[in-house]
Amino acid sequence: MKRSERVAGTIVGAAVGDALGAPFEFGPAGAFSARFPAPDTTGEMCGGRGWEPGEATDDTQMAVLVAESLLERDGLDPPDMFSRFQRWAASGPRDIGLQTRDVLTNGMPWDLAAAIHFQVGGRAAGNGSLMRASTSAVYFARGGRRVTMDAANRMAALTHGDRAAWEGTAIFHELIRVALEGTDPLDALPGTLAVIHPGHRERYATVLAPDWHPDQATEFNGAVWPCLGSAVWALRTTTGYEDAIRAAIDLGGDTDTVAAVTGALAGARYGIDEIPTRWTEPLHVRLPGSGERVLRLPQLLDLADRLGA
Numbered sequence: 568m569k570r571s572e573r574v575a576g577t578i579v580g581a582a583v584g585d586a587l588g589a590p591f592e593f594g595p596a597g598a599f600s601a602r603f604p605a606p607d608t609t610g611e612m613c614g615g616r617g618w619e620p621g622e623a624t625d626d627t628q629m630a631v632l633v634a635e636s637l638l639e640r641d642g643l644d645p646p647d648m649f650s651r652f653q654r655w656a657a658s659g660p661r662d663i664g665l666q667t668r669d670v671l672t673n674g675m676p677w678d679l680a681a682a683i684h685f686q687v688g689g690r691a692a693g694n695g696s697l698m699r700a701s702t703s704a705v706y707f708a709r710g711g712r713r714v715t716m717d718a719a720n721r722m723a724a725l726t727h728g729d730r731a732a733w734e735g736t737a738i739f740h741e742l743i744r745v746a747l748e749g750t751d752p753l754d755a756l757p758g759t760l761a762v763i764h765p766g767h768r769e770r771y772a773t774v775l776a777p778d779w780h781p782d783q784a785t786e787f788n789g790a791v792w793p794c795l796g797s798a799v800w801a802l803r804t805t806t807g808y809e810d811a812i813r814a815a816i817d818l819g820g821d822t823d824t825v826a827a828v829t830g831a832l833a834g835a836r837y838g839i840d841e842i843p844t845r846w847t848e849p850l851h852v853r854l855p856g857s858g859e860r861v862l863r864l865p866q867l868l869d870l871a872d873r874l875g876a
């Protein structure tokens with residue numbers, strides 16, 4: 568498979584997972600399969616909870632903001648990325664993570680906002696930096712392991728003061744990097760765990776272990792550890808893109824984000840051709856704060872091309 572097919576699979580795979588999972592957010596386990604028992608049926612992009620059928624949520628909206636900052640600034644420009652996030656947050660997106668919203672609207676400068684939020688509140692290990700990382704993971708992959716993991720840390724820190732969120736995003740970046748090389752990301756887990764911050768290694772080793780099941784999570788999957796662990800579990804226990812997404816959404820909870828993270832990993836592993844057209848056709852991304860722009864499959868493929876170049 569060509570690298571470009573894996574790159575497209577990563578970007579589109581994340582967006583599809585987000586849009587498919589959104590109507591089931593905060594719902595019970597098994598809700599997706601209860602409604603759509605057989606694979607390969609139509610109507611799975613059903614919309615609901617305020618979302619149109621095929622509409623991607625804040626996960627993908629922010630991933631696009633990340634992509635456009637990286638491409639237009641020709642690299643990581645943290646104040647630029649932060650101000651794009653702020654414009655978006657101020658424009659009233661339909662959904663926005665609690666920690667992300669607080670940091671983007673607390674009036675502090677880009678290099679203090681997340682740290683102060685964490686200092687005051689003590690909780691900043693949500694999955695909000697992980698959920699938007701598909702585009703940056705593609706962009707930095709060619710730089711190698713150190714470069715992509717460092718970039719992940721810095722971008723996560725824009726909104727999340729807890730280093731746990733940085734390390735989870737860095738692990739995700741590295742798994743996408745190796746998947747784009749054609750290596751099974753599951754084989755890269757031990758080596759990746761070995762290079763994250765030692766203070767966070769044990770907790771990630773637990774949720775990324777081959778015998779871990781999402782039922783063993785000690786937090787809601789809106790937290791970064793079980794979110795990443797659940798996505799890796801969905802990848803490990805299935806053999807194709809569709810099944811991985813179904814497994815992720817059927818976990819319940821923060822279904823759009825768990826499915827977006829799963830979708831990026833599965834899209835990188837299996838490539839764009841494994842993502843069904845019945846899912847990519849209705850897919851669209853509204854961008855509040857950026858005019859009335861709506862990205863559809865051709866625009867997402869173009870974005871993937873430029874990120875992977």
Ligand SMILES: [Mg+2]
Nearest residue numbers: 624625626823
């Ligand atoms: Mg969302």
